[in-house]
Amino acid sequence: MAGIDDILPNARDNLRKAAEMEAQKAAEYMKKRQAAEAEKKELLDRLSKPSGVSDEERMKRAAAIINRAVANGLTEVEIARFSNKLFTDKGRAINQMEAGWEETLTGLPKELYEFWKKHLEPRGYHIKFQIADWPDGMPGDVSMTLMWR
Incomplete structure (x- = not known):
């Protein structure tokens, strides 16, 4: 028969896991935001230069x-x-x-x-x-x- 520790994690472990998940979400968000900012900067750089269109x-x-x-x-x-x-x-x-x-x-x-x-x-x-x-x-x-x- 499974013990209580196998069925129900303690509250501290749940808090740690939730914090890890939040940190992972924040890291993913920052990565996407940095990529979007880099893309925006590249577009502004391109639009600020001559287009080369005749x-x-x-x-x-x-x-x-x-x-x-x-x-x-x-x-x-x-x-x-x-x-x-x-x-x-x-x-x-x-x-x-x-x-x-x-x-x-x-x-x-x-x-x-x-x-x-x-x-x-x-x-x-x-x-x-x-x-x-x-x-x-x-x-x-x-x-x-x-x-x-």
Whole structure:
């Protein structure tokens, strides 16, 4: 016949096992969080550098996005959303609608703005940058919308 120690562990052993399980969960969480942070940093690094996309390729992409939006009856389309870290002031000038806000653009947002200015604005397209979300009450991502109304 099995003894009580074989059937029912003592309370101290249960507490130790629960603490070990919590520590394991915390370690797994931190590992996932560090991986996500590394991935986010790599993405920001990539977006802050020249994309290498030619104007010809970018025009094809823009035409595909615009044509699909028009076919769906839209007069505007969000074409990108960026971390506010890609703006020299973290999006403050955009939020305040200050003159010269475009000077705060860096990396891919700047590339897309310059493409619009050179190729799309002369064809009647408008662009809008705005704060897209407010985590903890602070400006978060910046949305870039192309409009043709």
